[in-house]
Amino acid sequence: MDIHLTRSDVAGTARAPPSKSYTHRALLAAGYSDGATVASPLVSADTKATARAVTAFGGSVTPEKGGADDLAAADSLVVEGFGGRPSVPADVIDCANSGTTTRLVTATAALADGGTVLTGDSSLRSRPQGPLLDALDELGVRAESTRGNGQAPLVVFGPLSGGDVAIPGDVSSQYVTALLMAGAVTDDGIEVSLTTALKSAPYVDITLELLDEFGITADPIGSETAAGAEGFVVPGGQTYAPEDGRYEVPGDFSSISYLVAAGAVAADPDDAVRIEGARPSAQGDAAIVDIADRMGATIDWDRENGIITVERSALSGVAVDVGDTPDLLPTIATLGAVADGDTRITNCEHVRYKETDRVAAMAEELEKLGAETTEERDVLTIHGSESDLRGATVDGRADHRIVMSLAVAALAAEGTTTIRGGEHVDVSFPDFFETMAELGARVER
Ligand SMILES: O=C(O)C1=C[C@@H](OP(=O)(O)O)[C@@H](O)[C@H](O)C1
Numbered sequence: 115m116d117i118h119l120t121r122s123d124v125a126g127t128a129r130a131p132p133s134k135s136y137t138h139r140a141l142l143a144a145g146y147s148d149g150a151t152v153a154s155p156l157v158s159a160d161t162k163a164t165a166r167a168v169t170a171f172g173g174s175v176t177p178e179k180g181g182a183d184d185l186a187a188a189d190s191l192v193v194e195g196f197g198g199r200p201s202v203p204a205d206v207i208d209c210a211n212s213g214t215t216t217r218l219v220t221a222t223a224a225l226a227d228g229g230t231v232l233t234g235d236s237s238l239r240s241r242p243q244g245p246l247l248d249a250l251d252e253l254g255v256r257a258e259s260t261r262g263n264g265q266a267p268l269v270v271f272g273p274l275s276g277g278d279v280a281i282p283g284d285v286s287s288q289y290v291t292a293l294l295m296a297g298a299v300t301d302d303g304i305e306v307s308l309t310t311a312l313k314s315a316p317y318v319d320i321t322l323e324l325l326d327e328f329g330i331t332a333d334p335i336g337s338e339t340a341a342g343a344e345g346f347v348v349p350g351g352q353t354y355a356p357e358d359g360r361y362e363v364p365g366d367f368s369s370i371s372y373l374v375a376a377g378a379v380a381a382d383p384d385d386a387v388r389i390e391g392a393r394p395s396a397q398g399d400a401a402i403v404d405i406a407d408r409m410g411a412t413i414d415w416d417r418e419n420g421i422i423t424v425e426r427s428a429l430s431g432v433a434v435d436v437g438d439t440p441d442l443l444p445t446i447a448t449l450g451a452v453a454d455g456d457t458r459i460t461n462c463e464h465v466r467y468k469e470t471d472r473v474a475a476m477a478e479e480l481e482k483l484g485a486e487t488t489e490e491r492d493v494l495t496i497h498g499s500e501s502d503l504r505g506a507t508v509d510g511r512a513d514h515r516i517v518m519s520l521a522v523a524a525l526a527a528e529g530t531t532t533i534r535g536g537e538h539v540d541v542s543f544p545d546f547f548e549t550m551a552e553l554g555a556r557v558e559r
């Protein structure tokens with residue numbers, strides 16, 4: 115779907131969608147339990163893939179109230195769990211576009227006493243799974259890529275009883291999350307040691323926080339938090355059970371980043387953008403507030419009430435290390451294209467292993483809008499002073515974050531921008547364009 119977005123001012127209040135990362139984990143944790151309710155879930159293409167997997171292993175996911183099949187309309191989802199003992203799925207599991215589903219569910223599959231096949235769309239089938247397959251292999255599970263290239267389709271034959279395993283930390287933190295979540299219900303538990311420093315570490319903190327809320331003990335080794343940990347340990351034989359049988363998903367800071375950026379580059383000069391649902395949690399992407407502030411945005415975060423207010427301001431380029439916050443790269447690149455001076459985004463090689471190579475995608479697509487960029491393997495520099503944004507046709511690369519970041523750039527670009535593949539926002543922020551239109555963006559589809 116083509117989206118046409120004409121330069122506009124935005125203002126008013128928007129609500130952050132619920133967190134994709136927490137929703138995936140909550141649905142799967144509820145699957146590992148004897149049953150639990152997930153309140154305020156994100157219902158999107160990616161989280162539906164995790165719900166399908168929970169069902170494939172013998173659980174079920176249904177709306178608490180309302181139409182039996184309309185998950186999207188539900189305020190809460192009731193999950194019947196498979197009690198730590200997944201059945202062998204009757205069919206292939208389609209993980210669609212979701213890396214999180216693929217990694218987390220590969221480890222669930224390892225617990226089943228039989229074979230599971232996992233696949234997904236062409237983007238998913240190009241992403242790296244090799245280190246997780248090798249780790250499962252080291253733990254005595256047959257786990258293979260059908261093409262022998264470390265990519266899906268994957269075939270996994272359990273069962274897994276636990277043990278000690280080594281894994282690199284610089285490809286995806288989701289391998290660690292997968293092993294910790296499954297490890298809790300193995301007989302022997304799992305101790306993971308990292309062979310290289312962990313990137314995207316806050317996502318493992320999200321996992322540890324959620325596991326704790328489901329009554330599961332799991333800890334970093336040699337550090338209080340995932341950053342700086344030498345590894346992680348989860349004892350086996352544990353039972354997933356959230357307090358009162360219910361878990362509430364917080365707002366999503368990766369999604370909030372587009373609303374913050376929209377306010378910083380295009381808020382009505384006499385008004386502001388207000389974002390609700392921004393309560394503190396373990397999400398590393400809350401760093402967007404500090405990054406926007408460092409760039410010169412007038413931004414306030416009322417943590418207690420979960421409200422961020424951002425006004426349009428003159429922005430200046432900054433240096434940002436995205437080792438912990440890969441999903442912010444597209445948003446920061448857009449802010450850099452509007453700012454004065456250079457924005458240097460460092461430590462970003464792992465951002466190339468996402469739905470698309472996001473470093474190359476942002477460099478190339480922002481150039482179509484008139485930005486000057488320099489791309490290196492691990493660094494993306496946006497030369498804001500040399501950038502003069504004007505509408506053009508850009509390709510969202512079938513990647514939700516590229517689409518949303520280009521939409522924010524379009525708010526500040528002269529004339530009209532056409533974004534190809536606007537429908538891909540359904541992966542993490544299904545109402546993104548409606549939200550932008552409500553804030554005053556001139557959007558046509
Ligand atoms: O665990 C998670 O919920 C995620 C971890 C990150 O991936 P990597 O750990 O692969 O960098 C992040 O990019 C992704 O959007 C969500």
Ligand SMILES: C=C(OP(=O)(O)O)C(=O)O
Binds near residue numbers: 160441
């Ligand atoms: C990379 C992302 O998700 P996943 O790894 O689950 O596909 C994302 O949402 O930006």
